[in-house]
Amino acid sequence: MNLFTPLSWSDSGFILTGILNTVYISVVAIIVGSLLGLLVGFVRAESNKSINMLLGAFLDVLRSVPLIIQLILFTTFIGAMGYPLNPFAAGSIILSLYTMAFMSEVFRSGFDSVPTSTIKAARSLGLNYLQTVRYIRIPIGMRAVFPSWLGVALSVIKDSALVSVIGYMELLRTAEQLISRTQQPIMILIGVGLFYFMISYPLSRYGKYVERKMEI
Amino acid sequence: MIEIKGVHKSFGDLEVLKGIDLNVNRGEVVSIIGASGSGKSTLLYCINAIEKINSGNIIVDGIDVHDKKTDINKLRQNLGMVFQQWNSFPHLTVLENAALAPQIVKGFSKEKAQEIATKELIHVGLGDKLHEYPTRMSGGQQQRLAIARALAMEPPYMLFDEVTSALDPELVGEVLDTLRLLRDDGMTMICVTHEIAFAKEVSDKVAFFHEGLIEEIGTPQQVLDNPQRERTQQFLSKVL
Amino acid sequence: MNNYEFHWNVVFDAFPQLLSGAFTTVHVSVLSMLVGIVIAVLLALGKLSNNKVFYHFANIWIEIARNTPALFLIYMAYFGLGAYGIHLSPYLAVFSALVFINAGYLAETFRGGFQSIPTTQYSAAKSLGMNNIKVYRYVILPQMFRRIYHPMTNQFVWSILMSSLGILVGMNELSGETQRLQSTSFRTLEFFMVAAAMYFVITKLVLFTSSLIAKKVFKGELS
Ligand SMILES: Nc1ncnc2c1ncn2[C@@H]1O[C@H](COP(=O)(O)OP(=O)(O)OP(=O)(O)O)[C@@H](O)[C@H]1O
Ligand SMILES: [Mg+2]
Numbered sequence: 001m002n003l004f005t006p007l008s009w010s011d012s013g014f015i016l017t018g019i020l021n022t023v024y025i026s027v028v029a030i031i032v033g034s035l036l037g038l039l040v041g042f043v044r045a046e047s048n049k050s051i052n053m054l055l056g057a058f059l060d061v062l063r064s065v066p067l068i069i070q071l072i073l074f075t076t077f078i079g080a081m082g083y084p085l086n087p088f089a090a091g092s093i094i095l096s097l098y099t100m101a102f103m104s105e106v107f108r109s110g111f112d113s114v115p116t117s118t119i120k121a122a123r124s125l126g127l128n129y130l131q132t133v134r135y136i137r138i139p140i141g142m143r144a145v146f147p148s149w150l151g152v153a154l155s156v157i158k159d160s161a162l163v164s165v166i167g168y169m170e171l172l173r174t175a176e177q178l179i180s181r182t183q184q185p186i187m188i189l190i191g192v193g194l195f196y197f198m199i200s201y202p203l204s205r206y207g208k209y210v211e212r213k214m215e216i
Numbered sequence: 217m218i219e220i221k222g223v224h225k226s227f228g229d230l231e232v233l234k235g236i237d238l239n240v241n242r243g244e245v246v247s248i249i250g251a252s253g254s255g256k257s258t259l260l261y262c263i264n265a266i267e268k269i270n271s272g273n274i275i276v277d278g279i280d281v282h283d284k285k286t287d288i289n290k291l292r293q294n295l296g297m298v299f300q301q302w303n304s305f306p307h308l309t310v311l312e313n314a315a316l317a318p319q320i321v322k323g324f325s326k327e328k329a330q331e332i333a334t335k336e337l338i339h340v341g342l343g344d345k346l347h348e349y350p351t352r353m354s355g356g357q358q359q360r361l362a363i364a365r366a367l368a369m370e371p372p373y374m375l376f377d378e379v380t381s382a383l384d385p386e387l388v389g390e391v392l393d394t395l396r397l398l399r400d401d402g403m404t405m406i407c408v409t410h411e412i413a414f415a416k417e418v419s420d421k422v423a424f425f426h427e428g429l430i431e432e433i434g435t436p437q438q439v440l441d442n443p444q445r446e447r448t449q450q451f452l453s454k455v456l
Numbered sequence: 457m458n459n460y461e462f463h464w465n466v467v468f469d470a471f472p473q474l475l476s477g478a479f480t481t482v483h484v485s486v487l488s489m490l491v492g493i494v495i496a497v498l499l500a501l502g503k504l505s506n507n508k509v510f511y512h513f514a515n516i517w518i519e520i521a522r523n524t525p526a527l528f529l530i531y532m533a534y535f536g537l538g539a540y541g542i543h544l545s546p547y548l549a550v551f552s553a554l555v556f557i558n559a560g561y562l563a564e565t566f567r568g569g570f571q572s573i574p575t576t577q578y579s580a581a582k583s584l585g586m587n588n589i590k591v592y593r594y595v596i597l598p599q600m601f602r603r604i605y606h607p608m609t610n611q612f613v614w615s616i617l618m619s620s621l622g623i624l625v626g627m628n629e630l631s632g633e634t635q636r637l638q639s640t641s642f643r644t645l646e647f648f649m650v651a652a653a654m655y656f657v658i659t660k661l662v663l664f665t666s667s668l669i670a671k672k673v674f675k676g677e678l679s
Contacts, residue, residue, distance in 0.1 A: 066620035
């Protein structure tokens, strides 16, 4: 009897689940990470040295420890503490925090890029502090950093592949299982690569296009 | 002397120089004025062989600039050039900027090169900025650095391309003063400029460019005070 | 909450193995960076060249490297090539994937650095009588180097962090070594905490050294 069975149409549901799981966790991490990053970036742009140092150190750890180690550490830790989470939840938490670490720098530079004269002009028109943030600093600052934001978002989609290490059935892990069943690594891997490429390439081109347009 | 004979120059289909004839003798100061796009900068670039020409000749001290056999890098040592945008080398200090070419092109020792550079920098009034980086200086200072950098090669000719037009108004004076200084030293200069009053004051000859041709040339009195050609009159009435 | 008891002794005993893992991590990152730089120069020249074949080859390499996950490329090198009978060791698989990616990203960095030097710098240098070699040697390349220095440092740090994917193909770099050690002792948390700290220290050392060098080489310049 043959242990290996070739790839067939009946696998499409399995593959689709893998694709959707990759999309789910990426979207969650990008949304949560961006919102947290916006908050942290704002706090960092506003606050004094000591708070900044403290926050900076925390973000530094997130950026200087490999994502895969963070994922393993976190799941092991909550397991040992007696609160195990499913791979999606644990992966989302870590991937979001990881995203936040990069997004906060993006947004911080966005906030820094809004000239103080613009802020003063807004205040002189009678906008209060929160209104200035809401209507002036966020819209202007965020537009300026859109290409960098997109760059981080795309790298999050690619990094989401690492969540497979804690057992989340995203696309690459799905592929791995199919490979061990079918022994057709090339075809399956190329399909996976194409999927990522077709999402990432057009968007990165778009980001470059926007960047060029903003330079002029 | 610089002899320019029947020079034609095109960028693709656009003919920018349509037959320029101009002689500049040693010790002369020649100013070139004219509307934007009339080909003034292009002519300077052609004299320095940064741009090729399509026909005609440019001869500097008997050497044909655009002859294939001419050692162009050697020739350029005789033709100092200063650009509209100051183009200081941002990775080098003021002194290093001015000493670089004497050292690596002329082969002087580092000490000798720095000595010459220091002399020229003091000459243009940057003696107190030798170890500063140019990015920290004003446009006027950077432009004077560019002049000193060119002078440090001790060229007999200097070409200036609208060296004041990218400067804030209050910085124009210091750069023009530097040019006056050079004229008083007897330097041979071709100045493309929009400063009509300055051209009148320093020039031996003024050439008015119009659409790739010299429309009128003569002493400042002839061309600027008493223009014969209608186009010159129109141009002057617009800029004065 | 469970009372988890930390046991550090077994980790300390294994410290030499962890260090050797860290050494492999640095080893593969440095090598992949060096080879990546050489290829990146060629790819950047390809993207600047008028030769269609050379241009498209460079372009395809760069876009694949930038738009697919590192893990995908490692799997390609490890399982994909394996299907063609080319069986790379885990080290070589991770190494080739990192080289591939580093070359792609650095090529764009180099090209950008090259194109960011204004053409007026060439004119200015030439007008002083410099020949082409001198123009590049003394004016263009030094300025380019300043612009690519920080992106290169970041790429190196990225290589160190991404080499941790070696854990998934059984490589014996820091993560893989940690995985192996914890699997026999079951002190997973302790081992990975120490590994995390070691990664942190390595990247900080790299960044610190890099900025030290930058201060020495670039002195007081802005930009
Ligand atoms: N490298 C180039 N490629 C194509 N066209 C060029 C190039 N350099 C200059 N031109 C064109 O040649 C014409 C003359 O340019 P030039 O710079 O010589 O004018 P100019 O008299 O110096 O004007 P300005 O006062 O604006 O400096 C312009 O129409 C310009 O667009
Ligand atoms: Mg001009």
